[in-house]
Amino acid sequence: QSVLTQPSSASGPPGQRVTISCSGNISNIGGSTVNWYQHLPGTAPKLLIYRNTQRPSGVPNRFSASKSGTSASLAISGLQSEDEAEYYCASWDDSLNVVIFGGGTKVTVL
Amino acid sequence: EVQLVESGGGLVQPGGSLRLSCAASGFTFDDFAMHWVRQCPGKGLEWVSAISWNSADRVQADSVKGRFTISRDSVKNILYLQMDSLRVEDTALYFCARDKKILYGSGTYLDFWGPGTLVTVAS
Numbered sequence: 001q002s003v004l005t006q007p008s009s010a011s012g013p014p015g016q017r018v019t020i021s022c023s024g025n026i027s028n029i030g031g032s033t034v035n036w037y038q039h040l041p042g043t044a045p046k047l048l049i050y051r052n053t054q055r056p057s058g059v060p061n062r063f064s065a066s067k068s069g070t071s072a073s074l075a076i077s078g079l080q081s082e083d084e085a086e087y088y089c090a091s092w093d094d095s096l097n098v099v100i101f102g103g104g105t106k107v108t109v110l
Numbered sequence: 111e112v113q114l115v116e117s118g119g120g121l122v123q124p125g126g127s128l129r130l131s132c133a134a135s136g137f138t139f140d141d142f143a144m145h146w147v148r149q150c151p152g153k154g155l156e157w158v159s160a161i162s163w164n165s166a167d168r169v170q171a172d173s174v175k176g177r178f179t180i181s182r183d184s185v186k187n188i189l190y191l192q193m194d195s196l197r198v199e200d201t202a203l204y205f206c207a208r209d210k211k212i213l214y215g216s217g218t219y220l221d222f223w224g225p226g227t228l229v230t231v232a233s
Binding site for chain 1: 147218
């Protein structure tokens with residue numbers, strides 16, 4: 001069972017906005033930064049968001065994220081078919097002294 | 111161009127051992143901490159282990175503690191994962207990933223990943 005809690009799935013038609021939540025506690029999200037990864041089966045996971053809100057170069061600005069207290073969220077606006085993937089939040093946990101991932105959210109474009 | 115390429119996966123019997131390698135290129139290997147992350151069949155990403163830039167600090171997930179050992183060779187630019195006492199539940203696709211910092215910890219994020227190598231533990 002993941003220490004970070006995400007919904008298992010999210011969906012929307014092309015062009016829609018989808019949000020994914022990630023809930024943790026004071027030892028992880030509350031005391032560190034949150035990162036988001038995109039993973040398509042058979043490929044290397046890709047860093048999507050780092051340090052709560054920052055996008056690496058090359059990541060479209062359709063992807064945005066925020067953090068408040070012990071929770072974070074990822075938003076995908078203008079949903080496109082290529083956005084179909086699994087999305088994971090992750091953070092360092094100071095209590096466990098490990099990196100922890102959320103369980104992943106599968107995004108489907110209807 | 112940053113490249114990470116894992117190798118060494120395969121089929122092994124329960125109780126057996128395997129050593130995974132991750133060849134790094136396109137960046138100064140000594141400037142970054144490194145991680146192993148796995149994905150078991152039908153499951154999500156699970157962090158396995160991390161090592162600091164100079165090998166002075168290492169940490170593992172409880173699920174592999176005492177069985178898996180992470181190490182690195184700064185001459186060959188290779189990250190390793192020695193896996194002993196393998197269990198069926200260790201069956202997974204294993205990824206190596208680069209940390210943006212020299213030492214993992216608060217603020218850690220993994221900015222480049224390899225495509226993975228498959229480990230199957232079965233009799």
